[in-house]
Amino acid sequence: MTHLLAVPIIVPALAAALLLILHRAPIVMKRAIGIGATVTFGIAVLAIFAEARSGAPLVYRLGNWPSPFGIVLVADRLSAFMLLLTASLALAVLLYAVQGWDARGKLFHPLFLFQVMGLNGAFLTGDLFNLFVFFEILLIASYGLAMEGLEVERLRATLHYAAINIAASSIFLIAVSLLYGVTGTLNMAHLAERVAEVRAEDVGLVRAGGLLLLGVFAVKAAVFPLYFWLPAAYSHALAPVAALFAIMTKVGVYAIIRVTTLIFTGGEDAVMELTAPWLLPVALTTLTLGTLGALGAQRLATMTAYLTIASVGMILTGVATGGSKGLAAALYYLAHSTLVIAVLFLVGDLLRRGRGATGDQLHPGPPLRHAAPLGLAFLFAGSTVAGIPPSSGFLGKLIILQSTMNGLSVVLIWTVILVTSVLTLAACSRAGSIVLWNYVEPDQPTHDRPPRAGEWIALAGLAGCSMGLVIFAAPVTQYADEVGTQLTSRESYIEAVLGSGSGDFVRPYAKGKVTP
Amino acid sequence: MTLPIIILLPLLAGTAATLLLQRRGFSAAAWAAALPTAASLALLTYQTPTILAGERFLQSWQWLPDHGLNFSFRLDGLGLMFGLLILGIGLLVILYARYYLSAQEPIGRFYALLMLFMSAMLGIVFSENALLLLMFWELTSLSSFLLIGFWTHSPLARQGARMAFAVTGGGGLALLAGMLIIGNIAGSFELSAWFTARETIRNHPQFNVALGLILLGAFTKSAQFPFHFWLPAAMAAPTPVSAYLHSATMVKAGVFLLARLYPLLGGNPMFEYVTTTVGLTTMVFGAYVAMFRHDLKGLLAYSTISHLGLIMFLLGLDTPMSSLAAVFHIGNHATFKASLFMAAGIIDHECGTRDMRRLGGLWRQMPQTALLAIVAASAMAGVPLFNGFLSKEMFFAEALDLHDLLLLEDIAPVAVMLGSMFSVAYSVRFIHDVFFDEPHNLPHQPHKPPRYMKVPAEVLAVVCIAVGVLPGYTVAPLVDVAARAVVGDALPAYRIALWHGFSLPLAMSAVALVGGAVIYWLLRHRYDLHLHVPAHYTGRLLFQHAYDGSIVLAARLTNQLHNGSLQRSLALVIATFLGLGAWPFVEHGLDIGKVTSSTLTPPGIVVGGAAMAGALGAVWFHHTRVVAIVLAGVVGLAASIAFAYFSAPDLALTQLAIEVVSTLLLLIALALLPHSTPRESTRRRKMRDTALAAAAGAGVAVLSWAVLTRDQESIAWFFLENSLPRGGGHNVVNVLLVDFRGFDTFGEIIVLGIAAMCTWMLMDGLRGERQAERPSPAADRMIFAVAARILLPFALLVALHMFLRGHDLPGGGFVAGLIAALALIMQYMGEGLRRMLAHIRIDFWLWIGGGVVIAGVTGLASVVAGFPFLTSGTRHPVVPLLGEIPLVSAMGFDLGVFMTVLGTTLLILTSIGQVHRKTSKTEENQQWNS
Amino acid sequence: MLLELLISAMLLVGSFFLLVGSIGLGRLPDCFMRLHGPTKSTTLGVGGMLLAAVLSSIPDGLSLRETLIALFLFITAPVSAFLVGQAALRRRLPSRAPLPEDFQDLRH
C-alpha cells in the first residue's frame, strides 16, 4: 500500500493548517514551513511521476472503500504530468515570493499551500464531485491570493473573478448532480461506463450534464466567451500570484481533456461526443481574441494575461484536433505556456519595479537600472511566448501545427495560428521595445527594491524548465505521446479504478427492498 | 562535429567573451569577437579544398525525430560560398565596428548580438534539416530586430526594428507552413529527402500552396517588392549592421533559400514566373527609387533592394547559367555593397551627416575613402574591371534569352535596360554628390577617418577589383561549386572572364553606363534633384498604419468585448450556459418520465408557494435591501422544510443553521453598505435580465422535473448496506460525510477555513477605525444579552448532543459547530466582541487550523495502521458501569469539522461585524429616514 | 384511545392558537398590535403541539424532550417581540395608540 498519491494533497493542507495556527509566527518560520511542504510534495510528485510513467494508472482508494463507491485518487500519466508541472511552478514561484512579496500579503503562505493543494487534488481525483470540492479550494484560495494587497483595482478584479466563478460553481453542482441523477454514480471511471450504456431517453439529459460541465471547465480555462474574468484578475494580482495562476487556467483545460477523453468520448454511435462541433471554433476564437487583447494591451501584465487566454486557445486547438497526436501536442504546449507565462509575469514584475511610477504601463518610463539582465530575461520570455526558435514556444507551435496537419480545417487552423503568431510577435516586440528601449528622464527616482538573487534564481529555474522542454524535446514529446495514447484508450484507466470484472455497481431504487 | 562547431563558435565563444571583456575596452571586445570568427573561418577554409573537389558533407544528430526536427547539417558549394562570405565579411565588420561605435556605447552587447546573428546565419546556410533551417531563419529575424534597434533611444530605430521583425518574422511563419506541408508530403524534413522525392512533392496537390508560402518567406526576407519597405527603415541601424545584415547576409537569406531549394523548386513554371516577375519589378523599382534618395544609406538600401531583385530574377529563370549568374552576383553584391556601406559609415562618422544635399567635395579631405568608394560604386554600376560588371553581363545575357514567360519575354529586356541605367545613375550620384559636389553647411569640418576603419572597406574594394580583373583565378572555382550545388551537374561548359568578345550584352552594358550617366546629368541639371522632396515611404507608411491600426483596433475590439462590466460578463456567461444546456434537447428532444411518488399536501403547497413568493418578493423588493433579505430568508426556510419533509433531516438542520448565520452575515454587511439599491437599470437591461432569468429558471426546472419523474438506479445501496456494518453508524448521510466521502468533507472545511481567512484579510485595517465601544442601549443589554446568556449553556449542550449523535442520528460536526457558533454569536451581539473575548478566550485561528489538523491527523492515523487515508475504525469497548461505548475514529474527523466550522463562522461574522461604518452622520441620517 | 383523544385534543388546541396568532398578524391594524399575536398565541399554539408530541411518545416510553423546545421558545419569544417592537417604535411606525412623547428621542 503506497500512500504516495495522498501526499501532494495532505502535506500542503496540513502545513497550511499549521500556518493558520501559527499565523502570528515570524515570517521566517512561515517561509520554512511553506518551502518545506512544497519541497516535500515535490519529491512525492517526482516519485508519482516515475511510477505513473511506467504504465497503468496508480489508484488510491481513500477510506479503503471500493470503487466506485468511495473517492479515489488516480494518477495516470496525464495527472502525473500536471502534478510535476504544478510542483515545478510552485517551487519557483515560492522561491520568488519569499524574496519579499510574501511579507506584504497577510496570509500568503497558507493561501499558497491551499492553492497548491487544490490544484494537486483537482489533478488527482477520480471523482466528479470531489473535483468540484478541489475546484472550490483552489478557487477560494486564488481569490484570496488575487486580492492580496487590497488595492482597489485588485479588489474589483477579484470581485468579478469571484462572482463569475461562484456562479459557474453553482452550475458545476447542477451538472454533477444531474449526471448523478441519471447515471447514479460520481466516480469518473464508473461514469464513463454508465454514460456509454445510457438509455436512449436519457441521452439528452446526460449530454446536457456533460455540456454544462464542459462549460464550467471552460470558464476556469478562460475560453471564449467565458474568459472575461481573467484579464483584470491576472493583471492586477501580485506577480508571484499571477505566475502561479499560470497553471490555473490549465486546470480547466485538464478537466476538459479528462472528461472528454474518459467520459464523453463518443463511443460507437458518437452520441456522447460533446466537443466535436464547437471546440475548434471556440479554441480558435479564444486564440484570436487572446492575441488581439495582448496586442492592444496597455500594460505588460495585461498583455501577459491575454497571452494566457491565447495559450488556452492554442492548447484547445490541439485538443480539438483529437486523437493521441493532438492531445500530445496540446500537452507539450500546455507545459510550455504554463512555464513561459509564469516567467513573463515575473519578468514583468521586475521591470515594473524598475520603472517607478510608470510601472508596467506600455509607455516610456525611466531608464532601467538593471537593463541588461532584465532585457535578457524579457528577451527570453518574449521570444519564447512568441514562438521564436529555438524556444519551447516554437517547438510547441510546430508540434501543434503538425498535429493539425491532416485534419479538414487545416487551412483555417493554420491561418489563425500563423496570423496570431505574427501578432504575438508584434505585441511582444512592441512591449519590449517600449519598456526596455524607450526612456524618458524620470520625474522622481524609483525606490522599489532591485531584483534579488533569489528572484533571479526562481526565474532561471522556470526558464531552465522551459529550455529543458527544448533540449529534451524528444523524451518530453515521447512522454506526451504516451499520455495521448493512454488517454485515447480509456480502458486502462477504467480497469485500474474499477477492476476488470465490472460488477453491477448500480441498483434500481426499490421501496422496502433495502435490508441493511 | 565540424559544422556545429563552425556555427556555434561565434555564438558561444563570441558572446561569452564579448560580454566578459566589454569592460576592458573596445579592442578587447573586438578581439573577443574576431578570434572565434577567425577560428570558424579557418575551420571552414580547411574544408574548402574538399568541397571545391566536388564533395559535400552531411552530418546529423537526432533531436526531435518524431516531428522531423534533427540537427542535420550539410556543407556543399553553396553553403561554402555563403559561409565564407558570412565569416569573411563578418570579420571585416567586426574590425570596422570597433572604430565606428563611440565610447559610450555598449560594445559588448553589440558584438554579442552580432555573434548571435552570425551563428544564426551560418546555421541557415549549413542546415540540412528544413525545420532546423527555419529555426535559424527566425533567429536571424530576432537578432536583426535587436541589432536594428541597437540605438534604443532613437524612435526610428525602434520602429525600424519592429517593422523588420514583423515582416521577416511573419514571412518566416509562412515559410514554416510551407515547409511543414512539404515535409508532410515527403515524410521527412531532410533536404536530401526532399530532393530525392522531388517528383512526388511537385505532383502533390498541395505543392503550389507550399511553394507560395515558401516564396512569401523568401520575398519578405530578401526585401522583394512589395515587402521591401522594411529594409530602408532598417537603415536606422548602426552602419556596421547595415553593412553586414543588409548587404551581405540577412537579406541574402531569401535568395539563399531559393537557391538551396532550387533542386526541388527549379523549373516549376509557377516558381519561375512568380520569381522572375517579382525579381524584375523589384529590380527596376528599387533602382528607380534609389536615384531619389538623398540619404546615403537610403540610396544604398534601395540599391540593395534592386540588386536582390536582380538576383531573384536570375534564380527564377529556368536555365543553369542564370543560376550561376545569380550565385555569382550574390557574392559580388555582398562585397561591393558592404564596402559602400562602410564608406557611407565613414562619411557619416566624419561629417556628421549622410545627406547628399549637404555633403560634397570630400575628395579633398578623404581621398582614400573616395577612391575605395569609387571602386565599389563602379562595381555596383557594372563598370568593366570590377566584379559587378561580370555578373551583370551574365544577367544581360540571360534577360535576352527568355522563353515561355508570356509577357515577360517582351518586357524583360526593356526593364533590364532601364534598371541598369538607373543603377548607373545612382552610382554616379553617390560618387559625385559626396566627393565632388560643393558641401552645404556640413555639421562640422570633416577629418580623416582612423586608419583601421578604412581597412575593411579597402579589403573589399581589392576583392572587387581582383574578381573583376581575374575572375578565373579568384572566385571561379567557388562560384562553380556553388552553382553546381544549385543546379546539379546540368551546368554547360562556360567560362567566367572579363572579355567574351563583342556581344549584345556588352553593348547593353555600354548603353547602360552611358544612359545612366545621362540620366543623372538630366536629373541633376534639368530636374534639380536636390530640391526633390522624397515621396512618402508608401510601403512603410502603409505598414506603419496597419501596425498602429491593428494595435488600436485590437485594443478597441478588446475593450468592446470586455468593457469591464461585470453585469455584461455574467450575462454572457449565463447565456452561454443556457445555450449549452439547451443544445442537447434541440438535438435529441426531451423525455419527461412518468414516475411521481408523492402526492400534494397542504403544507407542501404552502411551503412551495412560500419559496416562490419569497424569491419573487426578494426580486420585487430588492431595492429595499433589508426586505430582500427577509424574503430571501423565506426561501432558505422553505428549502429546509422541504429537506425535512423529503426525509433529509440532516440537511434541514444544516440549512436552518446556515440560514440563520447567512441572514446575520447579510445584515451585518448591509449595515456597512448603502441601505437601498438605486433604481438605475434601464428598461432594456431589465428586459434582457428577465429573459435570461426566465430561461435559466425554466431550464433548471425542466431538468429537475425530467429527472424527478424518472426511475432511479444508483450506487446508493452500497452506502445503505455498509453504513452500519462497516461505517459504524446508522446515519448514512453522516457516515457518507465523515467516512465514505470524508475526503470531500476534508476539502470542504478547508474551503470554509480559507473563506474565513480571506474575510478576515479583507476586513483587516478597517477594524482600527472603530471608535471606542459605546455601551449598548440599556434595553438591548438587559433583554437580549440576558436571554443569550441563559441560552448559551443549553446551546452548547445541544451542540454536543448534535455532535455525539451525528453518526447515528441527524446531526454531526457541521450542525454542532454552527449551533455552538450561533450561541457565541448571540453573546457577541449582546456583549460586543471585546467583552465576550474577555470572558471566553477563543483563538479563532487555532480553532480553524486545529480543526483541519485534527481532521487530517485522524485520517492519517489509518495510514499508520497501513490503510489508506481516512479509513475509519470502529471499536465498542465495554467499560465497567458505563457499558458499551461506541467509538468510531470518524468521530475524531467530525471533531475537526466541528472546530473548523465553529472557528470559521465566528471569524467571518466577527470580522465583518467589527468594521465601523464609513459614512458621515448626516448621510446615515438621510439614508435612515428615507 | 384516551391517549389518542388527548393527543388529538392538544393538536386541535395547538392548531387553534396557532391560527389565532396568524389571524392576529393578518388582521390587526398596526404593527404594535400585530406584535401581540405571535408572541402569545403562536407560542401557546406550538406549546400545544409539543404537548401532543410528548403524549404521543408515551407508548414508546415517555419522552419529555419536547419540553426543551418549549423552554427555549419561552425564553426567546419575548426577546424577539421586544426587539421587533423596539424597531417599530424607533422607526415611528404608525400606531392607533398615540406614541408617548418622552420616548421620542430613542435613536442612540
Add this chain to the structure above:
Amino acid sequence: MELIMAVGIGIVTACAVYLLLRGRTFSMVLGLSMLSTAGNLFIFSMGRLRPGASPIVAAGAESYADPVPQALVLTAIVIGFGMTGFIMALAVRMHHQTGSDHVDGLDPVLERRPEHGP
C-alpha cells in the same frame, strides 16, 4: 410534489439569476446566495423525492432516501456559505475603498451614471 419542487427550483433560480445580474454588489451577493440555495435543492432533487422514507438505517424501515445527494448538498451548503461570506466581505471592502457599491466599483461622483449598454 415533484411539479412543485421543479417549479419552485426554477423560480428560485430565475429570481437568483435576475438578482445576480443587478449592478450593485449587495443584490449580486443575494443572488449568488439564492442561486446556491436553488442549486442545493436541485442536487437534492436528483435523489428523487421520498417523503416518509427513513433517513437512518434502522430495522423495519420501509424505504430509504438516497443519501448520496444529501451528502453532496451538505457539502455544497457549507461551501456556498463560505463563498457568500467571502464575497460579501469583498463587497464591503470595495464599498469602503471606492465609496460605491456598484459591482464595477465606480467613482462615487459617478455613482448614478447610466449603466453600460446591454
Add this chain to the structure above:
Amino acid sequence: MLTAALYIAFISIATALAICMVRLVQGPHAPDRVLAFDMLYINTIALMVVMDIYYSTSVFFEAALVIALTGFVSTAAFARYLARGKVTD
C-alpha cells in the same frame, strides 16, 4: 381520529404559514415583515413537531430544537438593524 386531528393541524399550520407569507409580502413596513418572518419560523417548529407525530419518528425534533434555539437570532438581528442601523456593536 388522530389522523383527522393531524390533518386539521397540517391545514392549520399551512393556513398560518400562508397568512404569514401574505403579511410578509404585504408589509407595509419592514418590522411587519420581520414579525411575519419570525412567526414563519415558529410555525415551522409546529410543522416539524406535527410531522414527527405523523410519521411517528423523532427525526424532525432536532430541526425544531434548532429553530427554537437559534431562530430568534435572525429576528433579533433584523430588529436591531431596523432599530439602530447595525447589528453588532
Add this chain to the structure above:
Amino acid sequence: MTKLCPFPMLSMALASAWRLLEGFSPLHLASACLFAIIIPFVIAPLLGGLPGIRSVPGAIRLAGHVVWDIVIANITVARLVLGPVSRLRPAFVKVPVTVTHPSVISLFMSMISITPGSIPLELSPDARTMLVHVLDLEDEEAFIAKIKERYERPLMEILEC
C-alpha cells in the same frame, strides 16, 4: 466545590436537559454529569451576572402563575383578535421599574411579554421606566399595579438581587 461547580442550579438544569435529549443509560448519565460540570465551568466568566435563586418553592409558584396567566389570557387575546378589531383600545403605558438587576429586569419584561395583551417595547436609559404596549387597555393604573404586584414583587422575593 464552588470553584468546580459554580452554578449548581444550572448544572442540574443541564444534566436534566441532557437526559431529556439522550435518554437514560449509564453512559449518558456519566456524560450528563460530565457536561453539566464542564459547560458552566468553561463559560463561567460569561455567566457571572446571573442571580441565584433564594426560594425554590416561590419560584415554582411564580412559574405556575405565569403558565396559568398565559393560558387564561391567551383565550382573552383570541377573543380580541377574532372579534371586531375596531373596538380594541391599544395604548402605550409607562411602567416604573423597581428591580435593578439586569437579569431580573429581563425576566420581568419577559414575563410581561409572554403573558398576553402586553408587550414591553422600550426601557429608559436609566432602566427606571419601561414602555409597554397594551392591546386592549381598560385602566392604566390597575394594569400597572397588577403586573407589578403579580410579577415584579415575587421576583424580588425569589431572586438574590
